[in-house]
Amino acid sequence: MIHIAVMGYGTVGSGVVEVFYKNRESIQRKIGNKPMDIKYILDLRDFPDSPYAGKMIKDFNIIADDPDIEIVAEVMGGLEPAFTFTKTCLERGKSVVTSNKELVAARGAELLEIARRNNVNFFFEASVGGGIPIIRPLHSSLAANEIDEIAGILNGTTNFILTKMIKEQMAFDDALALAQKLGYAERNPSADVDGHDACRKICILASLSFGNHIYPEFVHTEGIRNVTLEDVAYAENWGGVIKLIGRAKRSEEGGGIFAMVSPALISHDSQLSSVDDVFNGILVRGDATGDVVFYGKGAGKLPTASAVIADIVDAVKSTSTSKSLHWQDDGKNHVLDYRQQKGAFYLRMEGVEEGVQRARELFGEIRLLHRQGQPENEFAFVTPVLSESAMEEKSAELEKSGCRRIAMLRVLDY
Amino acid sequence: MIHIAVMGYGTVGSGVVEVFYKNRESIQRKIGNKPMDIKYILDLRDFPDSPYAGKMIKDFNIIADDPDIEIVAEVMGGLEPAFTFTKTCLERGKSVVTSNKELVAARGAELLEIARRNNVNFFFEASVGGGIPIIRPLHSSLAANEIDEIAGILNGTTNFILTKMIKEQMAFDDALALAQKLGYAERNPSADVDGHDACRKICILASLSFGNHIYPEFVHTEGIRNVTLEDVAYAENWGGVIKLIGRAKRSEEGGGIFAMVSPALISHDSQLSSVDDVFNGILVRGDATGDVVFYGKGAGKLPTASAVIADIVDAVKSTSTSKSLHWQDDGKNHVLDYRQQKGAFYLRMEGVEEGVQRARELFGEIRLLHRQGQPENEFAFVTPVLSESAMEEKSAELEKSGCRRIAMLRVLDY
Numbered sequence: 001m002i003h004i005a006v007m008g009y010g011t012v013g014s015g016v017v018e019v020f021y022k023n024r025e026s027i028q029r030k031i032g033n034k035p036m037d038i039k040y041i042l043d044l045r046d047f048p049d050s051p052y053a054g055k056m057i058k059d060f061n062i063i064a065d066d067p068d069i070e071i072v073a074e075v076m077g078g079l080e081p082a083f084t085f086t087k088t089c090l091e092r093g094k095s096v097v098t099s100n101k102e103l104v105a106a107r108g109a110e111l112l113e114i115a116r117r118n119n120v121n122f123f124f125e126a127s128v129g130g131g132i133p134i135i136r137p138l139h140s141s142l143a144a145n146e147i148d149e150i151a152g153i154l155n156g157t158t159n160f161i162l163t164k165m166i167k168e169q170m171a172f173d174d175a176l177a178l179a180q181k182l183g184y185a186e187r188n189p190s191a192d193v194d195g196h197d198a199c200r201k202i203c204i205l206a207s208l209s210f211g212n213h214i215y216p217e218f219v220h221t222e223g224i225r226n227v228t229l230e231d232v233a234y235a236e237n238w239g240g241v242i243k244l245i246g247r248a249k250r251s252e253e254g255g256g257i258f259a260m261v262s263p264a265l266i267s268h269d270s271q272l273s274s275v276d277d278v279f280n281g282i283l284v285r286g287d288a289t290g291d292v293v294f295y296g297k298g299a300g301k302l303p304t305a306s307a308v309i310a311d312i313v314d315a316v317k318s319t320s321t322s323k324s325l326h327w328q329d330d331g332k333n334h335v336l337d338y339r340q341q342k343g344a345f346y347l348r349m350e351g352v353e354e355g356v357q358r359a360r361e362l363f364g365e366i367r368l369l370h371r372q373g374q375p376e377n378e379f380a381f382v383t384p385v386l387s388e389s390a391m392e393e394k395s396a397e398l399e400k401s402g403c404r405r406i407a408m409l410r411v412l413d414y
Numbered sequence: 415m416i417h418i419a420v421m422g423y424g425t426v427g428s429g430v431v432e433v434f435y436k437n438r439e440s441i442q443r444k445i446g447n448k449p450m451d452i453k454y455i456l457d458l459r460d461f462p463d464s465p466y467a468g469k470m471i472k473d474f475n476i477i478a479d480d481p482d483i484e485i486v487a488e489v490m491g492g493l494e495p496a497f498t499f500t501k502t503c504l505e506r507g508k509s510v511v512t513s514n515k516e517l518v519a520a521r522g523a524e525l526l527e528i529a530r531r532n533n534v535n536f537f538f539e540a541s542v543g544g545g546i547p548i549i550r551p552l553h554s555s556l557a558a559n560e561i562d563e564i565a566g567i568l569n570g571t572t573n574f575i576l577t578k579m580i581k582e583q584m585a586f587d588d589a590l591a592l593a594q595k596l597g598y599a600e601r602n603p604s605a606d607v608d609g610h611d612a613c614r615k616i617c618i619l620a621s622l623s624f625g626n627h628i629y630p631e632f633v634h635t636e637g638i639r640n641v642t643l644e645d646v647a648y649a650e651n652w653g654g655v656i657k658l659i660g661r662a663k664r665s666e667e668g669g670g671i672f673a674m675v676s677p678a679l680i681s682h683d684s685q686l687s688s689v690d691d692v693f694n695g696i697l698v699r700g701d702a703t704g705d706v707v708f709y710g711k712g713a714g715k716l717p718t719a720s721a722v723i724a725d726i727v728d729a730v731k732s733t734s735t736s737k738s739l740h741w742q743d744d745g746k747n748h749v750l751d752y753r754q755q756k757g758a759f760y761l762r763m764e765g766v767e768e769g770v771q772r773a774r775e776l777f778g779e780i781r782l783l784h785r786q787g788q789p790e791n792e793f794a795f796v797t798p799v800l801s802e803s804a805m806e807e808k809s810a811e812l813e814k815s816g817c818r819r820i821a822m823l824r825v826l827d828y
Contacts, residue, residue: 019558019702030557032737125555131703133547133555141539141547143444144433144723271709274688288433288720289545289710295685296706306702309558319733323446 002036002316003068007060007085008076009043009050012099012126015305016073017041017052020312027309031316039069064088071315073308074098075126083107090114090122095318097311099126099304105200109213109329116321123311123325128154128201129280131303132296136314138208138284139324145286147209151247151414154201156278156298157185157192158224158244162263163276165232166241172227184278194223195244195261202246202261205282210250210257213329220338222262231407233371234348234380238411240267243275245412249285256336264410265346265382271295272414283414291414339389344411347395348380352402355379362394382411416450416730417482421474421499422490423457423464426513426540429719430487431455431466434726441723445730453483478502485729487722488512489540497521504528504536509732511725513540513718519614523627523743530735537725537739542568542615543694545717546710550728552622552698553738559700561623565661565828568615570692570712571599571606572638572658576677577690579646580655586641598692608637609658609675616660616675619696624664624671627743634752636676645821647785648762648794652825654681657689659826663699670750678824679760679796685709686828697828705828753803758825761809762794766816769793776808796825 004020006013020027020038028036040063041055050056060081063069072089074096076082082103086096091114098104103111104124115122125135129152138147153159157179164175176193179185191197199221206214224244235242243266248259266273271293275281280298285291297303346369349355356379359366366381383391388410395405418434420427434441434452442450454477455469464470474495477483486503488510490496496517500510505528512518517525518538529536539549543566552561567573571593578589590607593599605611613635620628638658649656657680662673680687685707689695694712699705711717760783763769770793773780780795797805809819 023558023560023701026560027558030553030738131700132706133551136555137547137551139444140728141550141724142720143727144437144441144720146437146440271688274685286545286720287437288716290714290717292546292708292710294706294708297704300704302702303704306556306558306700310555313557313738314554317737323731324444324727 002034002070003039004071005040005063005069006038006073007042009041011301012075012304015301016075016308019305019309030313060085064092069094071312072096074100079106086111087114090118090120093118093120095121095315097123097308097315099308101127101200105203105216108207109327112326119320121315121318121322123315125311126304126307128204129282130298130300131306132294134282134294142286145288147286149249149285150205150209151245152282153243153272153275153280154198154246155192155244156280160184160278162242169229193225195221198244198246199261202248206248206257206259207327211327212334213327214259218333218335219259224263227263234369235265237369237371238265240265241273251336257334258341259335260338262410264412266412270414340387342385342387344385345383345391346409346411348407349403349405351377351379355403358401359398362397416448416484417453418485419454419477419483420452420487421456423455425715426489426718429715430489430722433719433723444727474499478506483508485726486510488514493520500525501528504532504534507532507534509535509729511537511722511729513722515541515614519617519630522621523741526740533734535729535732535736537729539725540718540721542618543696544712544714545720546694546708548696548708556700559702561700563663563699564619564623565659566696567657567686567689567694568612568660569606570694574598574692576656583643607639609635612658612660613675616662620662620671620673621741625741626748627741628673632747632749633673638677641677648783649679651783651785652679654679655687665750671748672755673749674752676824678826680826684828754801756799756801758799759797759805760823760825762821763817763819765791765793769817772815773812776811
């Protein structure tokens with residue numbers, strides 16, 4: 001019998017237990033019909049009416065000290081006590097699977113190394129993209145590729161808000177209130193709308209893709225609070241939509257990673273442009289495969305639970321530490337200054353009459369955009385490709401002629 | 415040293431060798447820095463100028479008899495000698511990875527069983543979807559799901575042709591000629607345009623998803639030769655596009671599989687509708703994850719080669735036969751009569767004046783469609799949901815009133 005412990009009985013934890021017992025037979029078939037059961041569910045709260053009340057415990061040491069427990073699902077969230085519990089389990093020879101993106105983004109390299117030393121596994125498919133298989137494809141199916149770039153719509157809450165703004169011309173505040181009402185956004189929505197959640201996820205994907213731990217604090221992160229319906233209208237005129245994109249790529253000169261989270265213009269031709277509502281979409285650009293896109297529900301009880309259980313199955317099947325699921329932490333920051341990254345930019349200005357002419361002189365061939373109800377003294381345009389620092393210089397120069405910048409967004413070319 | 419043999423030095427085979435040597439270092443890192451090399455390349459042709467001329471052999475027995483060879487990549491295509499060679503390798507304790515969809519669709523269950531008996535692996539990620547990870551996610555990442563349905567744009571050639579018809583109003587014959595000129599279609603394009611290639615692929619996906627071998631000969635298969643620009647225009651008016659879709663689902667009553675390959679109307683809201691040109695897209699509907707979609711290049715030298723190499727890496731990492739990559743062949747046909755499957759249908763009729771009224775009497779609430787240049791005596795509509803056999807009966811009844819059916823297509827709701 002393979003004994004499992006589940007730490008945390010919140011949304012994801014109760015989903016893990018539910019999906020496990022619902023599909024137990026077919027799950028066991030996938031591991032060669034070995035019997036498998038959940039022995040403990042750790043939570044400080046009481047669940048007297050739960051059918052699993054007999055499995056509920058409040059003391060972590062029961063799990064740590066029970067040699068029967070081979071696999072632990074950490075679905076509590078947060079850094080502590082999740083980190084200490086996970087570390088202890090790995091050191092006691094138990095594999096740990098987690099949905100905890102904060103934990104992986106902050107301490108992933110360290111926990112992977114502890115797992116390796118103890119010949120067990122630390123898996124985290126559920127930490128990015130909910131039920132979308134992305135971690136395993138990245139290190140396993142795309143093993144033959146050098147991954148050049150990875151970009152995605154990684155946060156369902158902000159994507160829901162932007163979709164409402166784009167499709168129903170709902171203002172940001174109203175869309176946020178609706179997301180809160182529907183339970184997609186927290187009362188304090190900062191982790192979502194300010195981009196921190198997406199940032200943790202792109203850091204996990206970048207660490208795995210490029211081999212070095214990428215820390216969230218070094219990744220320039222902007223949320224969607226400043227995106228307006230006017231910007232949405234200009235984006236539509238340009239031929240696309242505004243999405244919150246987490247992205248990371250190898251610098252072409254080598255020796256570093258460009259990484260950023262920000263709202264950006266995405267062309268209607270891109271597969272990412274049609275990822276709507278609470279769905280996520282992740283694009284992986286490999287040297288051999290070209291672009292591969294993964295799409296699905298990025299959050300939610302059952303999708304996330306299914307990813308946790310897929311990791312449990314994989315942990316049962318593994319006889320030693322996965323060698324492909326790995327990255328190192330050499331203590332250095334591998335993220336380059338985002339102002340050196342090149343791209344096109346969308347700028348919206350409150351302008352003087354000569355503003356457009358001045359913008360042409362400064363930026364070269366710009367593409368002017370239009371919207372319904374555009375005031376006479378407003379103009380918006382997309383620049384040619386240049387570095388962000390060069391754009392900022394030229395934009396400041398433009399403001400000297402009497403214009404005022406209202407908005408700036410990156411224009412991506414996936 | 416891990417020794418590999420590559421059987422077949424055509425497009426995929428030469429791609430495997432190219433990608434292997436290009437990314438050898440990072441591939442070896444994924445297997446814990448074990449050294450790995452290609453020892454033999456089997457092909458009946460001479461390649462005197464190849465940098466790998468020293469590895470070229472023409473006698474399969476050299477591979478079969480060499481105990482150094484642990485892993486064989488079968489990338490010859492066709493049923494024989496691929497089947498005999500693969501079987502022999504597995505029986506001699508060598509894992510085999512293949513891109514050969516014909517082989518897997520015809521003899522997959524048998525070869526998986528031979529692999530199991532010899533404690534080696536038979537992997538075939540490259541047989542469906544080229545460089546898109548789909549086989550491994552299906553049996554590994556989605557392990558916690560009961561898969562209810564799977565549907566995809568599985569053939570790049572026909573998708574290129576349909577895209578030209580939809581986006582450039584190119585007639586089928588011209589689009590086919592262009593595909594041939596660009597090297598996307600063979601001189602004899604039947605395997606692609608008549609749906610046989612898509613059929614093999616949906617059979618592989620269905621076998622893996624539902625656990626029983628699904629044979630191509632039992633799957634109702636229609637190609638795209640009869641799709642016209644008039645149908646494309648009506649589909650646009652309906653709010654979607656025509657795509658060649660391979661699909662398989664569990665019957666809701668249980669006890670069988672509905673499977674079909676046919677052109678079908680797909681709503682613009684569907685992720686599959688924006689899969690254009692030679693790209694593939696595969697939708698997997700699981701009970702826990704909901705819909706997950708995989709998108710990428712479905713064919714081509716480097717994408718397919720990268721999938722073959724991912725399988726090689728996985729074979730090196732495996733210490734025994736994968737228990738999740740498995741289905742059985744009980745000798746029975748599990749495919750249900752497609753005429754019992756329910757759905758909506760698009761019908762285009764050359765009609766008498768009372769045709770529309772008669773259609774309403776027969777089908778109930780129909781949705782009339784329109785197109786530019788629609789002749790007065792033509793009408794097209796989408797039916798409510800009914801079984802295909804009921805639709806055929808009513809359609810025949812409608813023709814008795816003096817109408818003539820010009821076209822019929824299924825309307826899907828992904």
